[in-house]
Amino acid sequence: MTGALAGLALAIPLGPMAILLISTTLKHGRGIGIFGALAMASVDFSYAALVFAFGTAIVNLLTGWVMPLRILGSAILIFVAVKIFMDARRSSKIESPDMSNSTASRLKTYAKFFGLTVLNPATAFYFFGITPSVATLSQGTGLFGIALFAVGVFIGSVVWQMGLVFAAQLTKSFTDVRVQHRIQYAGAILILGLAIGLLLK
Structure with missing residues (x-):
C-alpha cells in the first residue's frame, strides 16, 4: 500500500516524462504509448528497490551531486523539448501506421523512455527526497519487504x-491534426520551462 501511494505521488504531477508520453501517444498511437508507460513504471520500480535496500548509502553518495544532476537534467529536458517541437513541425500527420505496428519500434520506445526516465531529474530527486523515510521503513523487512514496496511503486506508477x-488516445480521437500539433508545441514549451526552472532552484 505504501509503495502504491509512493508510485502515484511520483507519477501524478505532470512532469516532463508525462508530457513526452502524451506527445508520443498522440504521434504514434496507443500501442507505442503503452510501451513508454511500462518503461517509466519499470524505472520507478528499480529506483524504489534500490532506495528501499540501500537508502542511507544512496543519500550519502548523492549529496554532493545535486547541482551537477540539475545541470545534466536540465540539458536533457531542453533536448527533449526541442525534439518534440521539431518533430511536430516536420510531420504532416500525427500517426504513422508502420510504426504503430512495429515490434522494433515498441522496443525502441521502451528503451528510449527507460533511459530518459533514469536520467530525468524529477524522478531521481523524488526518490532522493523520500529515501530517509523509506530507509526507516525498510529496517528489518528483508527481501520480501523490498519486493513488496517496489511492486507497489510499479503498480501505482503504471496505473497513472x-x-x-x-487519455491521450481519447484526445486524439476527438481532435484533428492541427490541434494535436498544438498540444505537442505546448508540451515542448512546458518542458522547456521545467528545464529552466530546474536550473533556477
Missing part, C-alpha cells in the same frame, strides 16, 4: 501512466 496514454 496508462491513464495518460488512454
Whole structure:
C-alpha cells in the first residue's frame, strides 16, 4: 500500500516524462504509448528497490551531486523539448501506421523512455527526497519487504501512466491534426520551462 501511494505521488504531477508520453501517444498511437508507460513504471520500480535496500548509502553518495544532476537534467529536458517541437513541425500527420505496428519500434520506445526516465531529474530527486523515510521503513523487512514496496511503486506508477496514454488516445480521437500539433508545441514549451526552472532552484 505504501509503495502504491509512493508510485502515484511520483507519477501524478505532470512532469516532463508525462508530457513526452502524451506527445508520443498522440504521434504514434496507443500501442507505442503503452510501451513508454511500462518503461517509466519499470524505472520507478528499480529506483524504489534500490532506495528501499540501500537508502542511507544512496543519500550519502548523492549529496554532493545535486547541482551537477540539475545541470545534466536540465540539458536533457531542453533536448527533449526541442525534439518534440521539431518533430511536430516536420510531420504532416500525427500517426504513422508502420510504426504503430512495429515490434522494433515498441522496443525502441521502451528503451528510449527507460533511459530518459533514469536520467530525468524529477524522478531521481523524488526518490532522493523520500529515501530517509523509506530507509526507516525498510529496517528489518528483508527481501520480501523490498519486493513488496517496489511492486507497489510499479503498480501505482503504471496505473497513472496508462491513464495518460488512454487519455491521450481519447484526445486524439476527438481532435484533428492541427490541434494535436498544438498540444505537442505546448508540451515542448512546458518542458522547456521545467528545464529552466530546474536550473533556477
